[in-house]
Amino acid sequence: METLAFLLAALAVVLAIPVPKWLHTARFRVRSPWVAMVLWQAIALAGGLAIIGAPIVYGLSPFGNSLPSAFVTLAEAVRYEDYAGLEERDVHPSHIFALCLGALLAAHLLLTLARTFYRVRSARRRHREMVNLLSTPLTDDGTQALPDRLTDTHVIEHEAPLAYCLPGRTNAGALTVLSRGLLDQLSPEELGAVIAHEKTHLRQRHHFLTLAFEAWYRALPWLPTTRYGREAVLELTEMLADDGALGEHSRTDLLRSIATTTPGGEDPEQQLSTGQGGIITGARLQRLIAPPEPLGPVARAAVLGLSAALLAVPTGLLLFS
Structure with missing residues (x-):
């Protein structure tokens, strides 16, 4: 043993x-x-x-x-x-100490996961209430050509070009949120690429992955693996969402939409509550510009x-x- x-x-x-x-x-x-x-x-x-x-x-x-x-x-x-x-x-006392240490570590990891889940759920609920108050459903009013997939897509009246997804308990309850500034700057094709990117996040439930790795980091922030893991998962979920968008839209449209959209920032609480990583790394851009061999x-x-x-x-x- x-x-x-x-x-x-x-x-x-x-x-x-x-x-x-x-x-x-x-x-x-x-x-x-x-x-x-x-x-x-x-x-x-x-x-x-x-x-x-x-x-x-x-x-x-x-x-x-x-x-x-x-x-x-x-x-x-x-x-x-x-x-x-x-x-x-x-x-020996060392055996008792080790047994208590293992039990405390297990409890710490589980409690941190539960606490992170509760905080994220509360922040997400508050954010959804704000979106319901400040946004309107995106519909084709005839003034501009819009992509077909507008279901559960809302618009907030803000000049900054923003796009993010707001997860729900089920995919049916999820929202994609766009800003008026983004709609004014993107073509219909580029807007479609943005929506496809965000809906891929929702469809593949990326917020569960980011939540788990964020809890792992918060429980043991001094471990290199938790820090690298959190950063890697944020980058990888963006790459996976890019791949989902590329299944329906051109690489050029996606690149232009990424160049226009304001990143989500570095606030982990915001990224977790909105499902928005917004991580634009050199590796991510490079694979879009010059796709590597799988x-x-x-x-x-x-x-x-x-x-x-x-x-x-x-x-x-x-x-x-």
Whole structure:
């Protein structure tokens, strides 16, 4: 059990420092953003399991040769108040400390996720109320040609060229919000590219991904993997939304609309409540200007296999070792 704890600790260190630093700038993220997104999710889940599991496994090591049996033995000792047997099992203060540390880390991660979800839901509800008050549905009034997909698209009377999506509990309750300044500056084709981009965010539920990684960052902001993960997910969701828009509109129209639209800014609270990342990075622009060759089947399979292994290894070590 102690050997297993050290293996999990080593895995946690690798996933916390060198791996995210490499993946943050890896070239293949531009070639196949969805593959990179799967890998980031696997790193986050595996890293969380390893960080929590290492101290818990070490703390339970005197109680059994496997995690399930050790849990049962400890539960029975607590139930029957058999504290005299702790000395016989060679339980040291370091084991108690490690067990408490693992439990506190697990509780901290879960509570941070719940707190982030609650704050985002509250901010989103307030934002929706403001949009309902200050906006009007986008309709074709005959004064200009507009794209076909106008359902659940609202306009706010503001000069700045803004575009963002406001997620709902379901896709049917989501909104795409545009500013009057954006409508005045874009052609119908470019406007259609903007709407398609935002609706891709909604359809693929990108706000759940950004919420999870934001909670991960807020729980452990001192870890490189949480900082790099949050930045990477914001960039990757924008790339995925670009790909969704390119399925219906030209690359030129999308580039022009991106150049016109005001970015969402760096405020994480705003990005989470509106579902608007607005991240315009050099890598994102470069892949739109000069599209790279997508990852081949073998490379995709290798990365997806690695992602599956990252999830299977710590889970298997915890449950079956």
